[in-house]
Amino acid sequence: MPDAQAKPSQTRRERLEEREAAIVAVAHEEFVRNGFEGAKMAAIAGRAGVAEGTVYLYFKNKNALLLAVIGRFYQELTRGAEEGIQDLDDTYARLKFLANHHIERCLADWRILELMIARFREVSQYQSDMPYEYNKSYVAVFDRVVRDAINKGELRDDVPHWIIRDLFFGSLEYAMRTHMLKNAPDEEVRVIVDNVIDLLQRGVGKAAPGQRISSDITPVVERLERIADRLDSAV
Amino acid sequence: MPDAQAKPSQTRRERLEEREAAIVAVAHEEFVRNGFEGAKMAAIAGRAGVAEGTVYLYFKNKNALLLAVIGRFYQELTRGAEEGIQDLDDTYARLKFLANHHIERCLADWRILELMIARFREVSQYQSDMPYEYNKSYVAVFDRVVRDAINKGELRDDVPHWIIRDLFFGSLEYAMRTHMLKNAPDEEVRVIVDNVIDLLQRGVGKAAPGQRISSDITPVVERLERIADRLDSAV
DNA sequence: GGTACACTATGAGAACAACTCAGAATAACT
DNA sequence: AGTTATTCTGAGTTGTTCTCATAGTGTACC
Numbered sequence: 001m002p003d004a005q006a007k008p009s010q011t012r013r014e015r016l017e018e019r020e021a022a023i024v025a026v027a028h029e030e031f032v033r034n035g036f037e038g039a040k041m042a043a044i045a046g047r048a049g050v051a052e053g054t055v056y057l058y059f060k061n062k063n064a065l066l067l068a069v070i071g072r073f074y075q076e077l078t079r080g081a082e083e084g085i086q087d088l089d090d091t092y093a094r095l096k097f098l099a100n101h102h103i104e105r106c107l108a109d110w111r112i113l114e115l116m117i118a119r120f121r122e123v124s125q126y127q128s129d130m131p132y133e134y135n136k137s138y139v140a141v142f143d144r145v146v147r148d149a150i151n152k153g154e155l156r157d158d159v160p161h162w163i164i165r166d167l168f169f170g171s172l173e174y175a176m177r178t179h180m181l182k183n184a185p186d187e188e189v190r191v192i193v194d195n196v197i198d199l200l201q202r203g204v205g206k207a208a209p210g211q212r213i214s215s216d217i218t219p220v221v222e223r224l225e226r227i228a229d230r231l232d233s234a235v
Numbered sequence: 236m237p238d239a240q241a242k243p244s245q246t247r248r249e250r251l252e253e254r255e256a257a258i259v260a261v262a263h264e265e266f267v268r269n270g271f272e273g274a275k276m277a278a279i280a281g282r283a284g285v286a287e288g289t290v291y292l293y294f295k296n297k298n299a300l301l302l303a304v305i306g307r308f309y310q311e312l313t314r315g316a317e318e319g320i321q322d323l324d325d326t327y328a329r330l331k332f333l334a335n336h337h338i339e340r341c342l343a344d345w346r347i348l349e350l351m352i353a354r355f356r357e358v359s360q361y362q363s364d365m366p367y368e369y370n371k372s373y374v375a376v377f378d379r380v381v382r383d384a385i386n387k388g389e390l391r392d393d394v395p396h397w398i399i400r401d402l403f404f405g406s407l408e409y410a411m412r413t414h415m416l417k418n419a420p421d422e423e424v425r426v427i428v429d430n431v432i433d434l435l436q437r438g439v440g441k442a443a444p445g446q447r448i449s450s451d452i453t454p455v456v457e458r459l460e461r462i463a464d465r466l467d468s469a470v
Numbered sequence: 471g472g473t474a475c476a477c478t479a480t481g482a483g484a485a486c487a488a489c490t491c492a493g494a495a496t497a498a499c500t
Numbered sequence: 501a502g503t504t505a506t507t508c509t510g511a512g513t514t515g516t517t518c519t520c521a522t523a524g525t526g527t528a529c530c
Contacts, residue, residue, distance in 0.1 A: 012497070012498080012506085012507095016507085035357070037487095040487070040488090041487075041488060041489080042487080042488090050508075050509090051508060051509045051510060052488090052489085052509085052510070053489085053490075053491085053508070053509055053510065054507080054508055054509070056488095056489065056490080057507070057508075061488075061489075062488070062489090110358070114356065114357050114358070117352065117353070117356065118352070118353045118354065118356070118357070119353065121349065121352065121353070121412070122270070122349050122353070123345070123349070123412065123415040123416055126416065127416070159430060159434070160426070160430065162410075162413050163406075163410065163426075163427070163430045163431070163434075165409075166406055166409035166410045166412075166413055167402070167406045167409075167431070167434060169405075169409055170404075170405035170406040170407070170408055170409030170410070171398075171401055171402045171405040171406055172405070173405055173409075174400075174401035174402075174404055174405030174408075175397075175398065175401045175405070177356070177358065177401075178397050178401055180358040181358055181361065181362070191395070191398075192398070195394060195395065195398045196398070196402070198438075199394070199398075199402060199434075199438035199439065200438075202437050202438045203433075203434035203435075203437045203438040204434065247477085247478095247526070247527085251478085272516095275515095275516075275517090276516080276517065276518085277516085277517095285479075285480090286479060286480045286481060287480085287481070287517090287518085288479070288480055288481065288482095288518085288519080288520085289478080289479055289480070291517095291518065291519080292478070292479075296517080296518075297517070297518090
């Protein structure tokens, strides 16, 4: 029973790709429903209409199958981010879009994200795994926005790039987890985005000259203190 | 061969606890060396000097064993945090200590932290697992510091508590991962802490009314005024 | 001091799931 | 139609967690 309805107008390669896509799609569902260990290869094969051994012709092992699912997720995520910022000029509008897009996509596929975090974040093997590459191209979108902003003088250039990046994505990830734990309504996403962007702006945003803040006044304070010292000892 | 050298002055309960501790200690090493799946129950039992079945008298399953290891880690982490802030009054000194302590402990037991992230962060079952409780008491230390700071008017009260918390721990976790990936030297921890605290200060720090900044100018002004008074009365 | 009893330990093997592989089926090409 | 290359199959192998019937050990009571 070869099944797979060899549709007339299909080349062999097309059939293979269709089958691969079918397996990935079923795997996605099973992983979401049952987690990594709970998803059985037998069930995936069965629901995809192939024998168990066949799955192993397409994917080396269960891990590789999960990787394929995650790869699909990342591709959409990156594409969405790139397209979204194209129409935006303002730095904070861009960052806001990225935060919003990130949260929405991640919450929509939350279970997959959890699986990625669970299985592909060990530092020791991270760099050799494919999610590292996926993540690199995704993060590159954010990095470009930040670099532009620094060049335009809108963000401080005395904070290491990677700190800004970790601040952004770290805060968002934790906020997302809190959001899920609280089972909060979708509207709350705006609260998260607004707050994180606001904090980013206050934290690494550079005030326009003439309205200088924080670090710029410190020397003045120190100078006043030296003056006070002299007056103190004089009087 | 009952072994376990029934030392004369040991009550039965003591021997059990010692044995449990031995199993946990070996498990810790094995998990660190080989990861969760790589650590075999047979190896753990063997190295702890008990039969495989015996381990299951002390821990329901492999998961519970990892949980015990993580529990030990969290207890030390929480204790260290609580003791550390006792001697500190200043809000930012406290936060700085907490950040530093968090990073140092987590980096020291990084592999265990990874395993916790990998296996006990699924939102769906998180609340029923013990790490949730551990984490709750740990985070409570931070929360108290923040609440105090808000009451003292040193932090803004218009940012939700949980956002501040997620900002803090999220940024730190991501920065730690970057740190590990870069294989950065220990000194870099200071860079992380300084930057994150600085960003927190700028982001949620409250400037005294009429003054948008964080480094406080008021004391100097008051001091100068007192000097001016003395000069006035002297002349 | 001996005997009953509850507690603790053991390790062979049951259960289970990922993965393999020799052989069957199918498509492609001549 | 025949030949070859490709794809598929599923019963079986392997490896690991966890169980459980049996055996051992310390404690308490007579």
